[in-house]
Amino acid sequence: MALLETAGLSKSFGGxxxxxxxxxxxxxxxxxxxxxxxxxxxxxxxxxxxxxIAPTAGSIRLGGEVVRFAxxxxxxxxxxxxxxxxxxxxxxxxxATNIFLGREPRNRLGLVDRARMRRDAAAxxxxxxxxxxxxALVAGLSVAEQQLVEIARALSFEARVLILDxxxxxxxxxxxxxxxxxxxxxKAAGVAILYVSHxxxxxxxxxxxxxxxxNGVRVDTRPTAGLDHAGLVRLMLGETAGPxxxxxxxxxxxxxxxxxxxxxGEATSEIVLRAGEIVGLAGFVGAGRTHLARAxxxxxxxxxxxxxxxxxxxxxxxxxxxxxxxxxxxxxxxxRDGLFVPLGVLVNTTAGALDRVARLGVISRAAERRLGGGMxxxxxxxxxxxGAPIDHLSGGNQQKAVxxxxxxxxxxxxxxxxxxxxxxxxxxxxxxxxxxxxxxxGLAVLVVSSEFGELLALAxxxxxxxxxxxxRTFRRGEVDEEMLFRAASGDPAVCAGRP
Amino acid sequence: xxxxxxxxxxxxxxxxxxxxAASRRLRSFPExxxxxxxxxxxxxxxxxxxxxxxxxxxxxxxxxxxxPIGIAAVGVxxxxxxxxxxxxxxxxxxxxxxxxxAAMNGDPANIAPAVALACLAAGAIGALNGxxxxxxxxxxxxxxxxxxxxxxxxxxLVTGGTAHGIIAPGxxxxxxxxxxxxxxxxGLAFLVVAAAGATVQHVTTFGRRLYLIGSNPAAARLAxxxxxxxxxxxxxxxxxxxxxxxxxxLARSGVSGSLAASGYEFDVLAAVVLGGTTFEGxxxxxxxxxxxxxxxxxxxxxxxxxxxNYHAQLVVKGAVIIVASAIYRxxxxxxxx
Numbered sequence: 102m103a104l105l106e107t108a109g110l111s112k113s114f115g116g117x118x119x120x121x122x123x124x125x126x127x128x129x130x131x132x133x134x135x136x137x138x139x140x141x142x143x144x145x146x147x148x149x150x151x152x153x154i155a156p157t158a159g160s161i162r163l164g165g166e167v168v169r170f171a172x173x174x175x176x177x178x179x180x181x182x183x184x185x186x187x188x189x190x191x192x193x194x195x196x197a198t199n200i201f202l203g204r205e206p207r208n209r210l211g212l213v214d215r216a217r218m219r220r221d222a223a224a225x226x227x228x229x230x231x232x233x234x235x236x237a238l239v240a241g242l243s244v245a246e247q248q249l250v251e252i253a254r255a256l257s258f259e260a261r262v263l264i265l266d267x268x269x270x271x272x273x274x275x276x277x278x279x280x281x282x283x284x285x286x287x288k289a290a291g292v293a294i295l296y297v298s299h300x301x302x303x304x305x306x307x308x309x310x311x312x313x314x315x316n317g318v319r320v321d322t323r324p325t326a327g328l329d330h331a332g333l334v335r336l337m338l339g340e341t342a343g344p345x346x347x348x349x350x351x352x353x354x355x356x357x358x359x360x361x362x363x364x365x366g367e368a369t370s371e372i373v374l375r376a377g378e379i380v381g382l383a384g385f386v387g388a389g390r391t392h393l394a395r396a397x398x399x400x401x402x403x404x405x406x407x408x409x410x411x412x413x414x415x416x417x418x419x420x421x422x423x424x425x426x427x428x429x430x431x432x433x434x435x436x437r438d439g440l441f442v443p444l445g446v447l448v449n450t451t452a453g454a455l456d457r458v459a460r461l462g463v464i465s466r467a468a469e470r471r472l473g474g475g476m477x478x479x480x481x482x483x484x485x486x487x488g489a490p491i492d493h494l495s496g497g498n499q500q501k502a503v504x505x506x507x508x509x510x511x512x513x514x515x516x517x518x519x520x521x522x523x524x525x526x527x528x529x530x531x532x533x534x535x536x537x538x539x540x541x542x543g544l545a546v547l548v549v550s551s552e553f554g555e556l557l558a559l560a561x562x563x564x565x566x567x568x569x570x571x572x573r574t575f576r577r578g579e580v581d582e583e584m585l586f587r588a589a590s591g592d593p594a595v596c597a598g599r600p
Numbered sequence: 601x602x603x604x605x606x607x608x609x610x611x612x613x614x615x616x617x618x619x620x621a622a623s624r625r626l627r628s629f630p631e632x633x634x635x636x637x638x639x640x641x642x643x644x645x646x647x648x649x650x651x652x653x654x655x656x657x658x659x660x661x662x663x664x665x666x667x668p669i670g671i672a673a674v675g676v677x678x679x680x681x682x683x684x685x686x687x688x689x690x691x692x693x694x695x696x697x698x699x700x701x702a703a704m705n706g707d708p709a710n711i712a713p714a715v716a717l718a719c720l721a722a723g724a725i726g727a728l729n730g731x732x733x734x735x736x737x738x739x740x741x742x743x744x745x746x747x748x749x750x751x752x753x754x755x756x757l758v759t760g761g762t763a764h765g766i767i768a769p770g771x772x773x774x775x776x777x778x779x780x781x782x783x784x785x786x787g788l789a790f791l792v793v794a795a796a797g798a799t800v801q802h803v804t805t806f807g808r809r810l811y812l813i814g815s816n817p818a819a820a821r822l823a824x825x826x827x828x829x830x831x832x833x834x835x836x837x838x839x840x841x842x843x844x845x846x847x848x849x850l851a852r853s854g855v856s857g858s859l860a861a862s863g864y865e866f867d868v869l870a871a872v873v874l875g876g877t878t879f880e881g882x883x884x885x886x887x888x889x890x891x892x893x894x895x896x897x898x899x900x901x902x903x904x905x906x907x908x909n910y911h912a913q914l915v916v917k918g919a920v921i922i923v924a925s926a927i928y929r930x931x932x933x934x935x936x937x
Contacts, residue, residue, distance in 0.1 A: 423824075439822070442815060442882075459804075
């Protein structure tokens with residue numbers, strides 16, 4: 102009998118359905134994987150089941166009874182706990198306090214009974230075989246140990262359903278194995294585990310059944326035993342168009358602009374970018390794409406990376422130093438480190454190029470308008486004026502301003518991290534055209550993207566990353582979305598052929 | 601895709617209004633205007649309560665009186681646009697006054713070297729603040745608090761706790777000449793420093809970078825801005841202008857008690873915050889600060905005229921910081937929604 106069951110679960114945001122009539126069932130003592138491409142509705146489903154958001158329609162049954170969660174606390178009390186990819190721990194408190202945060206045992210005076218809290222925590226950790234000291238400070242724990250604290254906290258609610266969202270994204274391979282052992286024990290203890298991961302090899306390793314979502318709809322639920330990696334990817338992606346009709350472009354790649362050796366843990370990756378070439382960097386959450394992209398642009402720790410630009414060894418120690426070598430990075434998170442809010446569009450655009458429009462430290466407004474305004478016009482920025490506050494523009498126009506700033510740095514190598522994130526369809530096409538035109542003009546372009554379709558449309562070569570290493574390189578035309586997905590999700594049949 | 605509001609290649613005609621909009625935004629124009637309105641309203645109220653506030657000579661006096669704080673506030677405004685703070689400004693003003701008086705020692709021939717020495721020492725202290733903040737990443741609040749305490753201690757040790765040095769004849773007189781019989785030279789010096797500061801803020805790459813770094817330090821670093829250099833320069837200017845503020849204090853009061861400017865950091869911060877430069881950085885400017893300084897001193901004088909004492913001034917100061925910060929916060933939230 103199903104422990105957790107949903108019937109006709111639906112959710113719309115602003116009239117747009119993201120989950121449509123989902124019927125789902127997970128049994129006690131089962132590891133049930135949930136897979137789907139970006140936008141399939143996994144997160145929405147998890148958020149509904151764990152009480153963070155309310156469904157538009159449909160019902161949830163837990164142990165046969167209909168339940169309705171107004172908030173995550175109610176779900177926890179009912180026995181449904183979620184461990185998010187991002188931990189929510191208090192680093193300066195100890196393990197026991199973190200486990201019982203907000204519901205500490207009290208003594209007769211109403212004060213926190215620390216001794217009892219330690220005892221309870223120790224008992225809980227022992228029961229599940231977690232080797233953790235309840236008195237240890239969370240800040241001093243490894244990522245894997247912190248995750249165990251999160252899981253212990255989730256289990257302390259007597260969880261019957263434990264949801265793990267991308268639990269291995271930040272773990273090293275041996276730590277992943279230990280996590281799987283923990284999952285096996287919990288499974289034996291009768292906990293239903295919902296396992297969400299892009300790493301399909303893991304799904305085959307630990308899941309009993311797998312539910313496939315696509316565009317908010319359940320495609321199928323199947324035992325993993327009767328499936329293979331390629332078959333699962335096909336179910337996730339549906340009918341793909343085959344190799345994407347690539348933009349007709351003579352990829353006359355020029356001389357090597359950037360050659361880099363990147364080391365992370367045991368793995369070493371070689372990255373070569375040629376003038377006139379667009380190279381894609383594919384991979385899932387936690388694969389280390391952004392880390393690599395930033396390492397190329399002056400964010401590397403010593404010994405992490407060795408680089409040559411135009412045949413000359415360089416070792417930039419800051420973004421400014423990297424820019425002087427012609428290596429320019431475009432952030433994936435405009436709000437965090439891309440935009441200067443609430444300053445104007447032009448001020449945002451010329452931020453890094455002021456020396457080009459100033460004499461003896463005095464800015465020529467006319468020269469600034471010519472340089473910045475000219476570049477923005479070239480990128481077809483739509484704004485009420487060059488003085489409009491940057492945060493009043495659409496995502497696409499904000500991105501164009503950030504692009505314009507990068508181009509004013511006169512890059513040899515442009516490293517774009519998710520260049521079309523949060524951008525409308527029209528602006529997206531314009532940005533794609535721009536990237537193609539820049540490559541045409543002799544720039545070496547590296548595009549990091551979670552959208553495989555985008556990489557297939559743009560890139561001359563695609564590097565696939567997993568566990569902080571490039572595990573495979575594909576050339577234009579020899580790969581389709583399914584193949585990329587299989588490589589990034591760890592299908593041994595595809596990854597065996599190392600780059 | 602061609603939309604009517606797309607930016608066309610800039611032509612002089614099309615570019616002009618856009619440029620005005622750009623600089624207006626940078627100065628957060630409406631807030632600056634609001635603070636000048638407050639000053640005007642306050643003067644009208646003061647004039648109604650006492651006819652003294654209608655006399656140009658009295659107003660000239662207020663500007664003269666405000667000069668030490670006002671000059672120092674210009675430098676602190678730079679630091680606060682950057683997202684920093686300089687709590688050592690009071691100690692720096694004191695040091696400037698004490699050093700200048702001691703070096704002058706009653707001899708008119710020593711005036712120039714004494715002024716140079718005070719400026720140099722104060723600038724060096726500011727540079728040290730800047731270097732430590734830029735290199736170690738210590739919070740400016742903690743670091744400049746440490747500098748302030750250290751400086752007060754050093755000043756006490758050096759002077760033995762008593763006033764030292766004698767003002768050279770002619771030093772005070774130069775600053776107290778009234779131009780046109782109204783504005784004392786010292787008041788003019790404040791206005792000149794403020795105008796110079798506003799110019800630096802508006803036209804230089806340094807001024808622009810203050811706003812950029814203050815509004816998003818992470819983006820500034822990623823965009824390759826010379827963050828450290830800008831931070832060090834801003835604190836150096838804050839120190840240097842603090843030293844000039846100390847010299848102005850000496851010219852105004854003629855005595856150099858070893859704690860001459862203790863507590864002035866609060867006046868300076870009150871004026872800057874009142875002028876619309878917030879602790880979060882990235883907004884405000886010198887124009888607002890000048891208005892903030894003048895409001896503060898008109899208010900102090902009003903408190904005196906009404907017959908309340910110095911302690912009531914403290915209450916006014918505290919209230920100013922709290923109320924102004926709250927109002928700007930609300931304005932900002934309203935603006936961003």
